[in-house]
Amino acid sequence: MRGTDRHMDQRGSGAGRRVRPVGRVFPAGRVFPPGRAAFAVVLCTVLVAPGCAESKNGSGADADSTGNSKRSEGTTTTSSVPTDTSSSPAYAEPGPHAVGVTKLAMADGRSVVVYYPADQAATADKPRATYLQTDGIPADVLAGLPQPPEGTDLTVELPAFQDVPADPDGPFPLVLFSHGSGGWNGVYGLPLSGLASWGYVVASIDFAEYGLLASFGGGSGVDRSALGVVALGAADLLIAESAKPTAVLSGSVDESRIAGLGHSAGAGTMFQLLDDPRISAVIGWAPVPPSAPSTTGTPTMIIAGASDIAITPDEAKQAYDLLQAPKRLVVINDLGHNAFGDSCLAIRSGTDLILLAKDLGLPIPDRLLDLGRNGCGSEDLDTELGWTVIQHLTVAQLRSAFGTDSDPVGLGAGITTAFDGVEMTYEFEEK
Template sequence: MISLAAFSALALAFSAQARPPESPGPIPSGWKDIQYTDPATGSTNKARIYYPALSGGSGATPDPSLGPYPLVGFLHGYGGSASFYDILSSHLASYGFLVASIDNGPVPTALECANLLHWVDIQSQDPTHWLSGMAWDGDWAAVGHSMGGDALGSLVKNEPRVRTIIGLQAWNGSQSSTQIGSFTGSAFWIAGTADATCPPSFSKTWYTLCRNANRNFYFEVIGMGHLGCTDYPSPSDPMPPSEQTRVHKRIVTPILQAEMLGQDGQYEWVVGQGLSYGEPWTRMQLCTSPILWGGFQPTALGIEMGVIGLSGRTCIYAGSLSTGSSSTPFGNSGLNLNQGGKLGSVQLNSNGYAAWSQLLDPRYSGRTVFSQAAVFESLPTGLTGSLSKVLTIQIP
């Protein structure tokens, strides 16, 4: 069984493992402007595709060797174009995402985004196409800025493969807002306090409307303006342009890694008390699907870990040296509990959050360990709750 004996020195090596998500990713990113025939309407549309490549830059040769890659749709703001978001889109491609950005006119639509994603999916299955083998067959994500964010409600209402949405300073003025209440995927809303075009109240409205999302987050960035996610943040905003760019990379990248790749540990970059200390945002969250994060930030006693779930619930977390299948009141655990056991328990606060310093044992240096949490409450009829995903921690 994994010991709870303290071993502070071991935790110091964890900092060397962590690549801050605003840093360039490990893969060169290329991009290409395309004209394509919409598979649903037959019309000729335009888009810009950002992709992992053998070398960086326009027209670079795609690199399918590490793929296929998660597919992300991008919807620009009113009057904008795909090129306004080159920095963020290329950054995501450098982390192994295939980004399909609409470039067809002043106002992107949900239908255009859905049809573009289907077009990319079809071409990826064609061995003669330059996108061959690039798009995976899993769920999709979509990122929308301003009026592009406003289209997300209609998108998820009509395209079931889109299971993660990120609204960047989203406009809130169309009937799309009435369509998002049934969405059961993961939703994220990022607002800036200096945004006079789409003030924080717009994103808060979206957050409130996503009442059935299994994970729902609202971030309010202090001093950020309306163009913070573009290549051209306003220099008159209280937050410097370079910082607005960094913040978007910092939040969006680990969210997509967590939601599309199952790497919930990446949430530590945006919610961890250590790694997010001093970051210029506040947040709210409502998660019926628990998030167990940790493993990057050393503490005086070990490493920081934490959980996000419903407020006031109890969390029990366990560890193991291997994955497996173990029966619990909340479904089958992904841990082999014959090689581990319970590590501890915590109570979530009113914001559905708890964090702690997890002690380490030097005997497991160089090993991979696994952890999972159950977040639950006791009712007269019995226990009700959910399991987190299995968290993988590499111990140096």
């Protein structure tokens, strides 16, 4: 339902509450209050860290020390206007494909969660795939945490089916995805499933170097160029799986069409792929800027939030200025840093661990509190409505870069007014 706010259907209260949004996705999230020290660990790693951005100097600090968010005023289009005049948000809703999800392992042991177009017939009578909000916590740390009260459910349900065969109508373009600093590769399952429904194999790679494991002291430092090599290794893994006649992903990957997509620090990793001839496009969600100006004209898009206090609109513009044309910059009003992943739905449901921790007197700095909730408050854009805008722009850019649409669809200047209740600014530079 284009351009309309969706409301949360809340049943019951307390530990047994189950929350589902009405409409395009069906997550479920209930949370529990463990002991004070353990609670702080869970809080800072599961809810706060995935929304943290790495600064341009790699310190992990937020470059905007004032904590002030910046909002665009009204709806404007600046720089050169795209030659495409289409304003149809054609890719905002779920696409035509059923979605499967599976997990692979790279040679170095890191996991890759893959969302892909699935064989519709194989999904009949199958339950939807799920994950636990605690799945990204190292097992030894998780073992030391208090058990949740009986009846507590930390499950997130995805609009996808576990390990079902890929759609036989493939192959499909491959999108390599990286989570942000302090995050993990399973916590973007809802928006990435949406991308897969439009005919993309999305490989979400676990980068322990700056991911959740690093929050527990298990990271090995960040070498952006090396991480770009890792991302390409994931592409090789997916291509190899696609070549296996009996694999779940058999026949699914078109190795001639590969793009990079990343959130926050993960976008910084994907910008490392700009000069690789295998890469057709790179898209950054609230991105850490490239480590250096790009030298090639690989198509790029930046989608940022005007209310983001981790990667501010000014920083998004700085990243944009480092890129070569063709390039696009969209800044969405009332969108914060955590709006690109799954975590805001748990916060919006009322199971707000961050606020609860504050009420318990845990020493959480106000700045960290603000960052963990950024994009998830009542004053922010509805989470699912934000996803529809992000999904449309991402899919439209991918289809344009891959040549799926002979003329760009939904990338014209009119897209800034195509979503009811959403304002955005749009800047574009042609080659």
